[in-house]
Amino acid sequence: MSKSHALLDKTVLVPRGKNQAKSFSQLVERYGGIPIEIPLLAFRPIEKNHRLEDCLEALHTYDWIIFTSNVTVDTFFSFCDRDTDELPKTAVIGKKTAEILQEKGIHPAFVPSAYVAEVFVEEFLPFVDAHTKVLLPKGNLAREYIAASLMEAGAQVDEVVIYETYLPEESRLKLARMLAKNELNILLFTSPSTVDHLMEVVKEYGLEEQLKKCIIGCIGPVSEKKLLEYGLTVHVAPDQYTVKDMIESTIAYLEGKG
Incomplete structure (x- = not known):
């Protein structure tokens, strides 16, 4: 499989707000993935x-x-x-x-x-x-x-x-619905606050088992530490703290797994 199709048909959580999500989503699409924009942070x-x-x-x-x-x-x-x-x-x-x-x-x-x-x-x-x-x-x-x-x-x-x-209410409901139906394949986190807000929803709706089916990646050691504190497996944590490196590391993980 070519790198441009490395995320083919995989749904990828984009946890950023509308004004910040565009470049993130475009990178996901470039590699054949389906970006799912659910802002886990609003300001x-x-x-x-x-x-x-x-x-x-x-x-x-x-x-x-x-x-x-x-x-x-x-x-x-x-x-x-x-x-x-x-x-x-x-x-x-x-x-x-x-x-x-x-x-x-x-x-x-x-x-x-x-x-x-x-x-x-x-x-x-x-x-x-x-x-x-x-x-x-x-x-x-x-x-x-x-x-x-x-x-x-x-x-x-x-x-x-x-x-x-804060976590927008519409994001809470959309996230709960998609996790419950196993409609999110890859979860990528950009800050410890995005992790906290996702886990708030997971615990509220009892979605721990669904979460185990997802590939999880993050940017930075603080976000990684937060994920580990919740007992989650971190599959992807690049040395360079950018969205591009996180996505490329996710691709490398998938290729290695494949």
Whole structure:
């Protein structure tokens, strides 16, 4: 079988929202698969509060602002209408996040070599000392690792929640229905939150046995750890943390199995 048909007729869960799913789905289709878009994460900005207003008012006092995702970038700038030259230096996790910033005319001063928090911290620490002041906008389910690590190195880090993450009700129902009918062959996860939300549905509807029939893959060690905590077998976990590498690793797994 040619590589272009490696996923032939296999249904692949695409857990991203409409605005983010397109490139993921196109890759699945390129290899002959059938993308099933079920957003396991949706995002909504918080109500503006005093904490956020204080951070925005003091924006000029920060040395760095760290953006961990394109959702963080888009949400932050829905609250902040400052000129780009008034912003502190920016650091990002992820190529896509950097691209979104550049579209806004902002060139990140720091991008890590790998797009996970642990590598970010290791490579960013040389830029931090006891006088460094950092703003870290984030979602309500974000990890504490970056802030804790930078504060341990002496930096002052102000975390501010700017959006909430939730599982859309229509996704819950569609996911339960398709798993119950064994209509999903491959489940690919892009974050630990997508794993949590899927397992929430699995447990609610008693779909553990159906889950065992699926091939499971993920991006990044944190997502892999989350899957293992639920007792699931992780068939695919590429060394490079991109959707493309995850899909190609899935193909390699299928070819090896075949």
